[in-house]
Amino acid sequence: MHALSFAKGHLDTHIIAIERTRNKFEAFSKLAAVDHLENLSLVHADAIAWIVHGVAPDTVDEIYILYPNPEQHNSNQQWLNMPFFEFLLSRLRVGGKIILATNIEPYIDDAEQQAVVVWRLSTERRLVATDSQRTHFEIKYLARGETCWQLTMIKPESYRTRFDDWSKI
Structure with missing residues (x-):
């Protein structure tokens, strides 16, 4: 919920939302698809593992x-x-x-x-x-x-x- 509302209110900001569990990710994906927010990236992964490989120093x-x-x-x-x-x-x-x-x-x-x-x-x-x-x-x-x-x-x-x-x- 937070990622969706934040992305809607900050269209000039890129948001990465990470969810590990399948059920929550699928529900989140359905909600996000309704709004087609180009500033929101959905990631189905363990946050720790994904951040280690997907986020550079001094960027967030x-x-x-x-x-x-x-x-x-x-x-x-x-x-x-x-x-x-x-x-x-x-x-x-x-x-x-x-x-x-x-x-x-x-x-x-x-x-x-x-x-x-x-x-x-x-x-x-x-x-x-x-x-x-x-x-x-x-x-x-x-x-x-x-x-x-x-x-x-x-x-x-x-x-x-x-x-x-x-x-x-």
């Missing part, structure tokens, strides 16, 4: 991670605890943002701490508006009266990762 303005499974019993599988998060940062342009949304307060607390302490990113944390409708999960959580949070992490100037220049690896 925003990455949205909306309502991921927080893997509460395995913190090594949480986005900001994975080595892959550094790879995502290498794909962002200076000033680029990673936007994480969740309805689980301990998860957003941990993510914010990791962003600041480990990744040295500036952050902006806010509540998600009660009328937001970016994903089916968000609609469901807000309709139940749950609080949802958004953490925006911003890549600063002169930020370097091990993945910025492949020739040095």
